[in-house]
Amino acid sequence: MAELSPTGTIGAATAGLATAESAAASPGGTPVESTELSYREAVARGIAQEMRRDPRLVMLGEDIAGAGGVFKTTVGLLDEFGPQRIRDTPISEQAILGAAAGVAMTGVPVIAEIMFSDFFAVCFDLLANEIAKGRYMTGGQLQAPLVVRTHNGAGSRFGAQHSQSVENWCMMIPGLKVVAPSTPVDVIGLMASAVRDPDPVVFFEHKTLLAKKGLVPQGDIVDQLGVAKIVREGTDCTITALALMVDRALQAADRLQADHGISAEVIDLRSLVPLDTRTVLGSVERTSRLFTVEENPRLCGWGAEMVSIVVDEGFWNLDGAPVRITTPHIPIPSAASLEDLAVPSVDRIVETISRAMG
Amino acid sequence: MAELSPTGTIGAATAGLATAESAAASPGGTPVESTELSYREAVARGIAQEMRRDPRLVMLGEDIAGAGGVFKTTVGLLDEFGPQRIRDTPISEQAILGAAAGVAMTGVPVIAEIMFSDFFAVCFDLLANEIAKGRYMTGGQLQAPLVVRTHNGAGSRFGAQHSQSVENWCMMIPGLKVVAPSTPVDVIGLMASAVRDPDPVVFFEHKTLLAKKGLVPQGDIVDQLGVAKIVREGTDCTITALALMVDRALQAADRLQADHGISAEVIDLRSLVPLDTRTVLGSVERTSRLFTVEENPRLCGWGAEMVSIVVDEGFWNLDGAPVRITTPHIPIPSAASLEDLAVPSVDRIVETISRAMG
Amino acid sequence: MSTDAVADGHGAAGSDTSAAPPIAAPMRTAMGAAGTDPSQLYDYGRRPPRLPDPVNVANDDLDIALDDRLAMYKMQQILRQMERRAYDLFLQNLVKGTSHLSLGMEAVSAGVARAQRPDDYTFATYRGHAHTMARGAPLGPVLAELLGRENGILKGKGGSMHLASVEHNMMGSYAIIGAHLCIANGTAWSAQMRGTDQVTVAFFGDGATNIGAFHEALNMAATWKLPTIFVCENNLYMEYTPIDLVSAVPNPAADRAGAYGLQSIIVDGNDADEVYVAAAAAVSKARAGEGPSLIEAKTYRHGGHSRADPGKYRPDEEVEAWLQRDPIPLYHQRLLRLGVDESTLLSIQQDVAARVDEATEFARSGAEPGPQHLMSDVWADGGSAWRN
Amino acid sequence: MSTDAVADGHGAAGSDTSAAPPIAAPMRTAMGAAGTDPSQLYDYGRRPPRLPDPVNVANDDLDIALDDRLAMYKMQQILRQMERRAYDLFLQNLVKGTSHLSLGMEAVSAGVARAQRPDDYTFATYRGHAHTMARGAPLGPVLAELLGRENGILKGKGGSMHLASVEHNMMGSYAIIGAHLCIANGTAWSAQMRGTDQVTVAFFGDGATNIGAFHEALNMAATWKLPTIFVCENNLYMEYTPIDLVSAVPNPAADRAGAYGLQSIIVDGNDADEVYVAAAAAVSKARAGEGPSLIEAKTYRHGGHSRADPGKYRPDEEVEAWLQRDPIPLYHQRLLRLGVDESTLLSIQQDVAARVDEATEFARSGAEPGPQHLMSDVWADGGSAWRN
Ligand SMILES: Cc1ncc(C[n+]2csc(CCOP(=O)(O)OP(=O)(O)O)c2C)c(N)n1
Ligand SMILES: Cc1ncc(C[n+]2csc(CCOP(=O)(O)OP(=O)(O)O)c2C)c(N)n1
Ligand SMILES: [Mg+2]
Numbered sequence A, B: 001m002a003e004l005s006p007t008g009t010i011g012a013a014t015a016g017l018a019t020a021e022s023a024a025a026s027p028g029g030t031p032v033e034s035t036e037l038s039y040r041e042a043v044a045r046g047i048a049q050e051m052r053r054d055p056r057l058v059m060l061g062e063d064i065a066g067a068g069g070v071f072k073t074t075v076g077l078l079d080e081f082g083p084q085r086i087r088d089t090p091i092s093e094q095a096i097l098g099a100a101a102g103v104a105m106t107g108v109p110v111i112a113e114i115m116f117s118d119f120f121a122v123c124f125d126l127l128a129n130e131i132a133k134g135r136y137m138t139g140g141q142l143q144a145p146l147v148v149r150t151h152n153g154a155g156s157r158f159g160a161q162h163s164q165s166v167e168n169w170c171m172m173i174p175g176l177k178v179v180a181p182s183t184p185v186d187v188i189g190l191m192a193s194a195v196r197d198p199d200p201v202v203f204f205e206h207k208t209l210l211a212k213k214g215l216v217p218q219g220d221i222v223d224q225l226g227v228a229k230i231v232r233e234g235t236d237c238t239i240t241a242l243a244l245m246v247d248r249a250l251q252a253a254d255r256l257q258a259d260h261g262i263s264a265e266v267i268d269l270r271s272l273v274p275l276d277t278r279t280v281l282g283s284v285e286r287t288s289r290l291f292t293v294e295e296n297p298r299l300c301g302w303g304a305e306m307v308s309i310v311v312d313e314g315f316w317n318l319d320g321a322p323v324r325i326t327t328p329h330i331p332i333p334s335a336a337s338l339e340d341l342a343v344p345s346v347d348r349i350v351e352t353i354s355r356a357m358g
Numbered sequence C, D: 001m002s003t004d005a006v007a008d009g010h011g012a013a014g015s016d017t018s019a020a021p022p023i024a025a026p027m028r029t030a031m032g033a034a035g036t037d038p039s040q041l042y043d044y045g046r047r048p049p050r051l052p053d054p055v056n057v058a059n060d061d062l063d064i065a066l067d068d069r070l071a072m073y074k075m076q077q078i079l080r081q082m083e084r085r086a087y088d089l090f091l092q093n094l095v096k097g098t099s100h101l102s103l104g105m106e107a108v109s110a111g112v113a114r115a116q117r118p119d120d121y122t123f124a125t126y127r128g129h130a131h132t133m134a135r136g137a138p139l140g141p142v143l144a145e146l147l148g149r150e151n152g153i154l155k156g157k158g159g160s161m162h163l164a165s166v167e168h169n170m171m172g173s174y175a176i177i178g179a180h181l182c183i184a185n186g187t188a189w190s191a192q193m194r195g196t197d198q199v200t201v202a203f204f205g206d207g208a209t210n211i212g213a214f215h216e217a218l219n220m221a222a223t224w225k226l227p228t229i230f231v232c233e234n235n236l237y238m239e240y241t242p243i244d245l246v247s248a249v250p251n252p253a254a255d256r257a258g259a260y261g262l263q264s265i266i267v268d269g270n271d272a273d274e275v276y277v278a279a280a281a282a283v284s285k286a287r288a289g290e291g292p293s294l295i296e297a298k299t300y301r302h303g304g305h306s307r308a309d310p311g312k313y314r315p316d317e318e319v320e321a322w323l324q325r326d327p328i329p330l331y332h333q334r335l336l337r338l339g340v341d342e343s344t345l346l347s348i349q350q351d352v353a354a355r356v357d358e359a360t361e362f363a364r365s366g367a368e369p370g371p372q373h374l375m376s377d378v379w380a381d382g383g384s385a386w387r388n
């Protein structure tokens, strides 16, 4: 059971300093056999890996068992782990998160699925006021080893109530960890670290990434929360991105290089809490410019937090104003033409950065 | 019926450019008689003023009628307006906001009270997904002339579930306006503008300000959303603050002047959406330094948004990094000694700013 | 749902509106309640099919004017043909987002809408095409909305799940379960305050009965005696999960009525007449200031939950039995039994077909919404500015 | 609540545990349901007092061991004396935050706790002092927590509204209404999965029955047959509003039991014995894997809702009548009738008084928590770092 992680160890979440390193290499350097997997399949594989490892781990959610999930992210789990460990629930998000919280209080690890991240709003008290605060309020007595998985983000033409990116709803709540992988291998490795983490972790799976494929090494994969990855090196500016925005940032970086001669470094943040500020600050120290690409609507998005940190601690390294590229501060429209305009596109990233750097 | 506003007119919410001007002077300059009123009394007076003006206006919430509100912010309203217009509700926050949303859809203006802002979490779907998005989702068909009042903030030693500052929970949702007055006169004037606004406004009354007194002119008072007030002029740095933090910023400014020779300009933002960025940018253009004092926990607070705007648009005006003074990213502790440490204090503001400017 | 459970309650409310509908005792039958033995929780695939009741021919005798019946026939034709068209357009890859059809469930919307006055309010879920059209929303703009076009009823900004036509007092379709039940109380309260005797109807699914907002909405409506009529379309399934696996009572809406001091009303949702009579009774009650009603209509969707879902989690035998109970051919037969000419019905069908073609034409001709629509309609002033 | 409504159901569950408690028909009495005439909505101040039932002396004969009764007597003394002390300390301005006392309601916590095993779980609301102490939490640290001291049971970080003692399986007090009912299902589910036959008890108020989470929790518990026991302490008021003004049914918990396939159980919450017997029956049922119970205990708080609230919204006659029904003197009299010496009871009282003084000493001697506690305990590693 080869446990891989970008740093080769599973350290304290906030200890991570490592930058990108392929998870497809074993600690010893010998190549591990890989298979191609979709992001969607990676979700089920990540969960299965952890359920095999820890026989106590259970999961609950709507249509996750018999139907394998409405996004087919939990296919096969009922068959392997049975109806006691993979539970279909009523449409009762508060009851779902409540049950998860209670199970976790007894030390039993648990994964709850909230079908769409927009639905966090119907169970936000559980998430923001109960799960997040329990340990602190009780002076350390209560524990909460739970993962809340959800499907996040735009691109499906579902309209304003099924397309939101709500990572910032969680990032702003003290007591929640927030993870949002952008590749199949990260899905598995970060799922493992989220499940093993003794604190509540909100795990965002991006709907528009579900069909994305990637090479995934065989064997168990364990990653580390709080470690960003430099997914493209560059010298002129730093672009931080998350989830679906990572690929767009990478494509934009290629075009910036080709069309504008701008060498952009792209950082996949991977988790917002813990936040790997060192990797970002280190990069900005080299590049002197920061751009954030976020799918959140404008106000109080994670990009704002990122900018405030970088200007606070890296102000004199900056050669120009950090610029945020975001969804405007509007609900997400459903028509394809409008939704595509709303969410940051490769074009918009290229244009914004080239103009700002020009 | 003298309608006063800082600009003397009731313009489009986002049109406001005016800076501070006392509401206690009539447009013609003749002094208006004033009485001393507490912030708490101002809430009831503001609501009463609007209920007298518009006989359709109704209000609902828990314990607001017979008991005059658990914070006594609605005392006297049942007597004057009767049980059909001032309604006690079950403990059903979703039903409360839902009823308010539905009433507003028919064009009838309505005020809903959610007793503590922490309880937004039990009705967040109504607030964030329904009320905020209805008009956009229906291509402009649905209207929502409603105000959601709530009691916000720390200082009462109530612990983590009754002490939060959640303005950023609302600011981050496209489709909500967000108001948080710091003085009795602003309570009345902004309540009036919130009620008259055709869009959903979340109105934050700070628990620790309820006993604060202030002079309030007689007659009707109408203010304007989206207009910040420069409550203290200064030349060396700009401090933006909201609600309870305004008084602390003012006190800190006095001490900065006296002890450190730093002349701080203090801006009471008053509303976060619409946000009076011109007043802030104009001030920073003069002072070259920005500090934000916010009661939100650190991550994704409104101060981050403010910083991101100011660096984006005023970068070359800045003589140093904008610095945020916030509650740390923790739940609010209940013990007096800890709660006082958590929320930004005058000491901490002075210390942070003097160090940064030193 | 056992056939017993259905037989218990349904039909009676429809057959005699003057008599109070029966109060179904809240009880757990061996089959209706999940979890009677935790080890048998979710006995996937081995559960018997959930079969419909036999057709209630006695409903032929309900005292309903022929005009009303012909109108309900026509409306069911509109809904059926429009939904089929929507499905065709989806297969042609013209419906970009999701869509939730009411094929097989048309009798509910048609029956309830016929009992409403034009100034009454309606709220629906994401499965709201039928309910929107039944209130008179224009077909072309509805279809155009599904196609994400600028001439859509929401300018293409809401899509299939958010249809609304405020002009017709159709106050929206809501895609997050539960909330709209609470909002419906608001329009009802407004009518009560304004003394207009308008009623509000809120449709929802069986699955929605287990969410908290359902409870809050019902309690407030009952406490305030609001003119809200809650209509549960129990099509036996949530998305893919049978409702009886996750509900404590066999009739997820009707068995909860008592918790709000309301009568338990179950109707055959595949019989527009029975739906109409129950809805009319509820509407009269609400107009008279006697408060809300909760109606559970048993029905079935012919297709999957949404879009291309083939609905394979349902036993063939069950689907087959319910297809036999298709409300539209059954209603067609009733009208023939009542002496209506086949040719009259055929000409209605053809009229509708022409309107659906026209609507399709209209929808397909619409442009994709341009950038000028992106930042509009957040605020009442038409814009979306959050700063100066 | 009318005296009728109380008379309807209560007592029976306690007097014979083998017989099924009566299922109260969900109905609206003229007085129990608000809003029967919208024009009379909230007829403030003109409502008759809500009077208690007469004492049920027959409960003397319940089959309860004297040891258990003495233990419940002692526990009620502890709760009463501790709460009085908390109030005194509040008057001395030593309790800084809010506090919600259970004075007058002690029989519920004492009776239920006696039916629990030490490894059973308990959840309470912000009004959770009694429930926490009844599970055995140490008195000094509880009192110290109210005073916001470092030696408080939560290190001063949670305060009165969040008492917990995980060591005693008292899993916390929750200040936002509803959530903990859902969380309680989680510890119950965990026990079910682990096969430990531990049960979970969740206390809540009458007002909590109208929030959505109540509905979700009850349905899930029933569907999954969880060993969760939901105990509603119906003290007739929310904060200041009488519960019957805002509820659709007169017994806000019991009348909803049927909605979850559960029996309607109402007990005299001012009689520890009656509470104990009903709780013991529910505990046995849950341990046997037969699922949840919902118990409504009618009771009354002697003081206001919280802190200095004088509770003036309650008619004097009503308060007076309920003070006559104070559970502790009544229980004292029962024990005398059952042959216990006055001196035995007095010595229990005195023992308790000494412990309460000791606890007070402990609490007052605690330091205010220092800055080292501010940033600790957010994460399992003890800290609160969100970045590197
Ligand atoms: C709060 C919430 N939870 C989950 C969903 C996802 N969801 C959409 S439809 C559906 C099934 C609803 O079933 P039912 O209420 O029976 O209505 P039907 O689709 O059968 O008409 C679910 C779970 C949602 N939209 N909102
Ligand atoms: C969701 C929510 N809404 C409102 C409140 C404010 N509140 C605290 S206690 C209370 C009254 C609760 O009444 P009840 O459930 O009868 O319990 P009791 O206080 O009588 O024990 C209210 C409304 C809250 N804490 N949480
Ligand atoms: Mg359904």
Ligand SMILES: [Mg+2]
Binding pocket: D205, D206, D207, D233, D234, D235, D236, D237, D238
């Ligand atoms: Mg109460």
